[in-house]
Amino acid sequence: MSLSPPVFLKEREENNSRFVEIQQSQTTSIAVEDPLQNLCLASQEVLQKAQQSGRSKCLKCGGSRMFYCYTCYGPVENVPVEQMPLVKLPLKIDIIKHPNETDGKSTAIHAKLLAPEFVNIYTYPCIPEYEEKDHEVALVFPGPKSVSIKDISLHLQKRIQNNIRDKSDDPDKPSVKRKKTEEQDLSDSKCKEATLKRIIFIDSTWNQTNKIFTDERLQEMKLFSS
Numbered sequence: 001m002s003l004s005p006p007v008f009l010k011e012r013e014e015n016n017s018r019f020v021e022i023q024q025s026q027t028t029s030i031a032v033e034d035p036l037q038n039l040c041l042a043s044q045e046v047l048q049k050a051q052q053s054g055r056s057k058c059l060k061c062g063g064s065r066m067f068y069c070y071t072c073y074g075p076v077e078n079v080p081v082e083q084m085p086l087v088k089l090p091l092k093i094d095i096i097k098h099p100n101e102t103d104g105k106s107t108a109i110h111a112k113l114l115a116p117e118f119v120n121i122y123t124y125p126c127i128p129e130y131e132e133k134d135h136e137v138a139l140v141f142p143g144p145k146s147v148s149i150k151d152i153s154l155h156l157q158k159r160i161q162n163n164i165r166d167k168s169d170d171p172d173k174p175s176v177k178r179k180k181t182e183e184q185d186l187s188d189s190k191c192k193e194a195t196l197k198r199i200i201f202i203d204s205t206w207n208q209t210n211k212i213f214t215d216e217r218l219q220e221m222k223l224f225s226s
Contacts, residue, residue, distance in 0.1 A: 042085040050078045070103040073112045073121065089118040091197050096212055097123050098204030108203040121203075127217045136197040139218055141209075152196055 050056070050067055056076040058069035065076045075081055093115075095108045103109070112119045122128065130137050135156055140149075147155055202212050212218070 046079060046083040050076075053078050068109070068113055070106065070109050073109055073116070075113070085114065087115045087118075089115050091118070091199060093119045094128060094198060094200045095119065095121045095203050096127060096200060096218075097121055098202075098208045098212060099123055100208060101204050106203055108201070124212050125215070127215065130198075130217070133198070136195070137200065138196055138198075139200040139202075141202060141213060156196065 047067060055064045055066050056078040057063070058065055058072055058074065058076050060072040060074060061069060063069055063071060067079055068075050075084060093111060095111070097106065097108060108119075108121055112121055120128075138152065138156075200218070202209050204212065
């Protein structure tokens with residue numbers, strides 16, 4: 001007498017196994033399409049209460065706003081600061097905003113509200129000086145010369161090597177063996193520390209981006225796109 005399970009039981013087990021595989025595949029696909037699904041969201045109770053009470057005054061400029069002041073980058077009177085979640089980012093963010101961009105429609109302000117110590121907003125033509133730190137800074141902007149974010153470390157190392165090579169080629173400075181050795185040691189040391197510390201974003205409509213993007217102060221920045 002055979003002790004093997006009936007055929008229909010085997011088929012059911014195979015179907016169940018196939019169903020589990022399909023479910024896992026769909027879950028993985030959803031996770032890739034929606035990377036934000038596993039984020040822990042803070043309570044929205046403070047915003048719900050503020051919405052019920054309506055517009056309120058900004059504590060700095062006195063303007064009437066809903067939730068936050070898009071001019072002063074802070075919450076309004078009926079949104080307690082201590083109830084706002086603060087986010088720590090792994091790097092600094094500089095946002096260059098076009099002067100014609102409507103402040104009330106800018107989503108860049110949300111980043112400043114939630115991570116005030118890590119985010120700075122500048123109104124063009126005001127742009128910070130990045131010349132001595134260009135190996136730590138990148139401009140995120142799509143374009144034919146942009147490189148993938150996953151390759152950022154390699155390109156930062158190349159930028160350091162190019163900068164050191166340019167300095168060593170200065171005809172006004174004598175070239176000696178000791179100097180080359182020191183430069184090589186410096187290059188090796190900096191390459192090991194080639195980490196992205198600051199990202200630049202442009203905040204404007206597509207029709208207005210060209211004016212900021214073509215600014216010579218940003219031309220030396222490495223372009224990255226996701």
